Amino acid sequence: MQPNDILKIIDNYIEKPETDYAIMIEQGWGAGKTYFWNNTVAPHLLENGYFPCHITLNGVSSIEEVSTRTLLGLRQAVYLKPGLDPLEIDQYIDIQKLVLCYDDLERANMDVEDIFGYTNLYIEHKNIKTLFLCNEGKIHEREDEQRKKYAECKEKIIGKTIPFKQLPRVALEQMIDKLYQKYDSKYKDFLKERVDPIIELFEIEINDYKKIDRNINLRTVKHSLSDFHYIYDKCNNTFDNLIPELDQFLLLTIILSKEIKFNSGIYSAIEKTKTQKVDRSDSLLRPKIEETALLYDVLEKYTGHTMLRGSINYLHSIGNYLLTGNLIMTELKEDIDSFQNKQESLSPIINIDPETQLFDRYWELDDNEFSSAIDNVMKKVESKKYLLMDYLRISNHFAFFRKENLLNFPEENDKKLIDTFKEAIDFAIESIDATKSYSSVLSGFDPTDSETSQLKKYVENKLKEKREQDYQSKANELTQLLLQQPDLFVKKLYKYNQENLPIFMYIDPTQFVNNLFKLNNRNLTEVRNVIVNRYQSFNAYSYTLEVKTLIDIRDYLLEILGRNNDTSIVLLSTRLLKQFSDDLNGVIDKISLR
Template sequence: MLDNREKIIKSVKVYIDENMSDYAVMINGAWGSGKTYFVKNELIPELEQDKPVIYISLFGIKTIDDLVNVMSLHILNIYSNERAQKRANLNGNSSGQINSRNISSTSKVATTLMSLVSKGLKLVPKGEDTKAFVSDLQKNSIKFSHYVFIFDDFERSIIDKIELLGFFDELVEQNNAKVIIVCNEGKIANGRKENNNSSIQKENEESIDKRLVDDYTLYKEKVIGLTINYKADLSSVYERVLLKEANHDDAYRLLLQSKDDILRLFKITSSHNIRTLKFIFKRFKELRKEIKAAFKINKKDMTYFNVYVSAIMLNVITASLSYKGFGKNIVDILKDKDTIACFFSSEGLNDDVKNFDMTNYVRVTRFINEYIYTYSLDCMLLMEDIDRFIDEKINDTQVIANRVNDIFCMKDDKSAVQELLAVLDDIEKDRYCLGVYPRILSNLFILVELFSDGKQISIDKLKKSILANIEKRADEFIESNWYYFSSSNIEANEFNHQLYKTLKSMHNKARISRFIKDFNSVDDVVETLRKFVEIGSAAEKGKSLLSYVPVEIIVKRVMKASNNEIQAIHGILRHNYLNVNNIKDIRQGDLCMFRKWRDMLDQQKDTIDSQLKYFHICLLLDCIKDICDKLQ
C-alpha cells in the first residue's frame, strides 16, 4: 500500500507528464508537518529525472518583479549548466557530466514574461552565458514549459495573493509551465494577530477577511486544478531526518533505538512537527557531546554515561515539545530547583513536583531546560547534575542488588572477580547508602567466601568496611529496611543482625540528642513539651520523649517560662497523666524523670521573687507530685 508521500509523488508526476496543462497544483499542509522537507528531499529528486526543477520560497519576496528576478537567476543557472554540458560533450569529456533532462513542450514565451525576465537580468553581470541566454530568450528558444516551478511558503508571502495567483495563471495558461504551490491554506486568511481593538473594528476586520477569502477562493478555482493534502507521518521520515542531522554518530544510535518511545511522546502532545523533531535531534547531539566531555574531563565513572544520557534525552524531548508546541517558558517550570520530576501530558511538561519513579514523570534538569530555551550551557549545573545522578544510581538499592546477583551469571571467574572487586571498592569508599546492605549481604558473603584471597577479597575486610560506613550513615537508618534475611550463609545473617542492633542503638542515641537539642532551642516551650509527652509519641515502650531530656534543662525552661506558659504546662501534664486511668501501664518509665523534676523544682521555688509566679510553680509542683504518686 502506498503511503501519503508516495501517493503525492505519483499524482504530481501524472501532472508533470501531461503534454498540455493550463493549471497549477497545490500541496497543502500544516506548518511543521514536513512539507518543505518532503518537497526538497523526495519530490524534487523524482521530478528532476524528467525536467529541471526551480524551487523558490516566496517568504521575503516583496513584489512580482522581485519574484521574476529570482526566477531569472535560477533559469540562468540551469541554462549555464546545460551549456557547460554541451561543451563537455563536444570535447568528449564526461567527467563533469550533468544529468540530462527531457524537454517536452513547444509553447511560446509570453511577451510580458519575456520582458520581465529581461528586466531581471539587468541585475546580473554580463558574462558569456548571460549574453547567450538573453539572445536565446529573444529568439523564443527558451521556453517556460522546459521547467517545473515550485513556489513554497505561499501563505507567508507579503505579495497580494490574488496578484500571485494571476502571475501563476500566466505561467501555466499562456506558457504551459508546470507550477506547484506549497502552502498552509489554513493560514492564508488567519494571519492577523490578536489585538485589543473595539468590537466594531473587529467586525470590520472579519468582514474584510471574509471578502479576501471569497476572492481567494474564486481565483484559486481558476488557477489551481488539483489540491493535494499533505499529512505528516513522522514514523516514515524519522530515520531519514535522523540520518541527516546525526549522521551515524553515537547520538544517532541512541535516537534510532529510541524511535518508538520518542514518537510516543510526540503522539501524547498530538505533535506532527518535523521542525520540532529536527530541533530535538540537533540539541541532543550537541548536549551528548558536551556531557561526554564533562565525564572525561572530570574523570567520572563512564559506566553511568549511557544511562545518564538516556535520561537527558528524555528531558530534551519533553522540554522541546513543551517549548515548541505550547510556547512554555520551560525554565520557569523548575522554579527554584535544579532537578525535579515533572509530569508530562498532552499539554507538555507541568510544574507539579513528584517522585522520580512515578509513571509519566520525567526527570527534568535546569541546565537542559535553559539550554533548550537559550542555547546557553551552564557547565557548573551540568557537573552538579552528573554528580547528583550518579549518587542516585549508586544509592538505587535494586540496581546494586541486581549488580551483585549478576556476578553469579558471569561468563568466567575472571569477569566475576573483576566485578566483585568493583563492588567491594564501592563499599570501601562508602559509595552505597545504608539501605543497600540488607539487600546484598547474603549473596555478597557467598561471593567473597567463594573468591576469597585473604587480601583484597576477605570477609574480615568486608565487615570492617561496612562497620566503618554505618557509623557515618547512622542517620539514614530506617527500621523497615533492615528486615532479617534467612539465608544459607549463617555468617551473613549474623552480621546483618549485628548491624541492625548497632544501627538501632546509634539511631536512638542520635534521636535522643535531637530531642535534647530541640527542647533546649525551640522558643515555644509549651508546644514542645506537649509534643514530647503526648500519648503515642514514646521513643521506647513505657517512656515519653520528655524522659530523654535532662531534668536540669526541663526545670531551667520552666523557671524561665511566663505565668501563662506555666499554667499551660500544668494543663498538659494533667491531661496526659492524671486524666489517663491506665497511665502507669504506658508511662511508668517516666517516674524517675518526674521524681527528679519534683525535687529540683521544690528546691528552686523559693528563689522566685514574684508571688504570682510562685503561686503557678506551686500548682505545677503539686501536679508533678500527684503524677509521681500515680506512676509508682
C-alpha cells in the first residue's frame, strides 16, 4: 500500500474516540518505514495537534528497557519531569492526542509476546493510539513455537496489518530531496537525474520487475549516496569533464556498498582485485579458483545495465575507500587517467606481454599467442625463473586450462610435470627467508585440482623445513654477535622483536650464557635491556615457545654465579648478571601464565 493511502488509514484510526487495538506497518528492512514515520506521519500528526512519540525496540532485552525507552520517547514528544512512570502518562496530558510508534519490533532481544503484553496496557487499557513498524519476515524465520506465540498475541493486539510499499522513483526522489535540501543542490540535481539507473540496479539484482517495489533497500542507497558524495566532490574539485565516468562511479559505489553490507566474503576480493574492466567473460572464463572470482561474479551480474553497456569498470581506489573510509587521491587519479586514456577499457592488460596476460584475461589472446605463452611459461618453470608462489599459481591455471581442453599435456606426463614444479619450488625456497610469514598467502590459495593441492602441501612442508633451518641460522648468528659484536646483536634483536620471531627457542643456552660473561658492563646492560624489553610488549605471549630456553639460560646463569660466589665483595658485573637472572624470572612467570 502506498504512503498516502497508509496516511489516510492512520487518520481514520486516530480519529476514532476509543480503540483497543494497534496498527502494524509491515515491510522488509530498508524499505523506508522509519523514514515514512519521521518525515510524513510525525509532521502530519504535529500539524493536526497530536503528540507523535517514536520508540525503538532495537536491542531491548527486558520489560524495564521497554518502559525506559517509552519514557524517553514520551519526554521527547511532550515535556515531562524525570522519573515519571510512563504508565501514568494520562495524568499529565490528554492521551487522546498521543500517538505511540514502536519501531524495530523484530530487532528486540526478548519475546515479542512480552512486548505485546506491556504495550497492551496503553493500547487496550488506556485506548492510546499505537503503531508498530515491523519486518515480520524476520519473526517468521524463528522457531515454530515462537512463531505460534507471536501469531496468538498479534491476533489480540494488532487490528490491521498494512504492507508498506512505495513507488521506487517517488521514494528515492523524496529521500534525495530530504537529504540534500539544505545544501549542495548541484549534487542533489545530479542524483535526481540518475534515479532510474539506480532503480535498475535493484531490478537486475532480484531479476523480477514485479517485486521491485518491495525490495529496494532505501537504507543501503542512503549510505551509498553519502559515501559517493565525497567521491563526487573530490572528482569535481580535481578533474574536468568527468560526467560519464561519475555515472559509472556512482553505480559501482552502490553495487559494492550493497555487497559489503550483506556479503562479508567480498572484502578480500575487493582488496585484491586491481583496477580493470569486467565483463561477462571474466565470470565465465576466469578460473573459479582465484580469490577474486567472487567479485567478478558480482560485477558481471550488472553488466547488462543500460548505462554500463556490457562491462563495468572496477576501480580499486573506490573499492578500498568503501572498505576503509580512506579515499587515496593519488590512486583515484591513476585510475581515472587510465579510464580516460584507454577509451572504454580500464583493463591494465593492454600492451602487456602474452605470458602475463595468460594469467589474467587469457581469452583475449590470439590462438598462436596463447600456445606460445604456454610454451614460454613452461620453459621458465624448467629454468626456475619464477618466485615461489608463482609456481602454485601457474600450476593452478594449467590445471584449469587442461580441464577446459586448452592444454595438450598428456596425463601420463603428470608425474614428470609435478617433479619439474617441485625442483623449481626447491630452488625458490632456498633463496627466501622462511621466517617470514607465508601462512596468509597459502591459506588464501585454494586449489581445486589434485596436482596443485599436492604441490601446495609440498610447499608447506618445505617451508616448514626451511623455517627451522633459517631460525637456527639466525639464532647461531645472534650467539656469535653477542661475543664478537654486541652492539650489532642489540640491533638485530630489536629487529627480530618487531617481527615477532621466536628466535630464543633456537638459542644454545650454554653458549649464550658463556658469552654473556665475556661482555663489558655497558654491553651487558644493553643486552639485558633489549631482552627484557622483548617480553614487555603487548604481544609477549607469542613467545611462549621460548620459555624452556629462557629457563635454561636463567638456571645456567645462576649456576655459574653460584660457583663464583666465594668472595665477600660483589663485582659490579656479578650484580648486573644477578639482576638479569631476576628479570628472567619475571619474564618466565609472565609468559608462562598464558
